[in-house]
Amino acid sequence: MPKALPGPLSLRPVREGDLPLLYEMQLDEEARRLAAFVSEETRDGAAFVAKHRKILADPAITFRGVEVAGELVGSAAVFPIEQDIELAYWVRRDLWGRGVATAAVAALLKEVTARPVHARVVADNPGSVRVLERNGFVRIGSEDSYADGRGATVTELVLRLDDPR
Numbered sequence: 520m521p522k523a524l525p526g527p528l529s530l531r532p533v534r535e536g537d538l539p540l541l542y543e544m545q546l547d548e549e550a551r552r553l554a555a556f557v558s559e560e561t562r563d564g565a566a567f568v569a570k571h572r573k574i575l576a577d578p579a580i581t582f583r584g585v586e587v588a589g590e591l592v593g594s595a596a597v598f599p600i601e602q603d604i605e606l607a608y609w610v611r612r613d614l615w616g617r618g619v620a621t622a623a624v625a626a627l628l629k630e631v632t633a634r635p636v637h638a639r640v641v642a643d644n645p646g647s648v649r650v651l652e653r654n655g656f657v658r659i660g661s662e663d664s665y666a667d668g669r670g671a672t673v674t675e676l677v678l679r680l681d682d683p684r
């Protein structure tokens with residue numbers, strides 16, 4: 520059953536003025552642990568802003584702010600990596616478990632129609648796996664690699680969304 524969202528959800532392009540809020544959200548330690556593939560340099564505000572200015576300037580990246588009732592509460596992005604395109608998202612911690620990421624990913628995948636889309640999730644981030652599977656992604660494999668957010672090698676699940684047949 521889809522959850523009742525905490526308010527009406529919409530996506531909009533991220534603006535430079537959003538970066539301080541997005542920076543604060545990604546400092547949350549439990550979020551960093553779950554996401555795992557976060558670079559240590561993004562603990563530094565100036566480094567975070569510099570990295571995201573490049574993202575904002577890159578026409579190949581679709582980077583959207585997630586708003587609930589008009590308030591910025593997260594982000595979702597589709598970006599090219601090697602031959603693939605990948606999906607990533609982040610939601611402010613006090614709103615977890617209320618369907619925000621599931622709905623934001625659904626909205627982004629309506630806007631970005633290219634397929635397949637890949638996503639990578641640490642195997643012990645079950646909420647994120649659920650978000651993807653609810654949006655039609657299927658598991659296609661796994662890889663072990665080093666994750667800064669854990670300071671350890673972790674198993675990452677690889678998921679893919681194809682065109683519906």
Ligand SMILES: CC(C)(COP(=O)(O)OP(=O)(O)OC[C@H]1O[C@@H](n2cnc3c(N)ncnc32)[C@H](O)[C@@H]1OP(=O)(O)O)[C@@H](O)C(=O)NCCC(=O)NCCS
Pocket residue numbers: 522549550551553554607608609610611614615616617618619620621622639640641644645646647649650
């Ligand atoms: C992962 C993340 C985006 C999920 O956001 P969210 O808004 O809470 O997601 P939703 O509420 O839409 O869905 C989460 C689902 O996972 C489930 N879930 C959450 N924690 C869980 C857990 N520990 N075990 C099993 N299921 C879990 C929820 O019940 C929900 O499923 P349901 O709707 O069937 O009940 C959020 O935790 C986050 O921003 N984490 C930090 C960044 C990150 O991990 N990004 C993803 C990197 S791949």
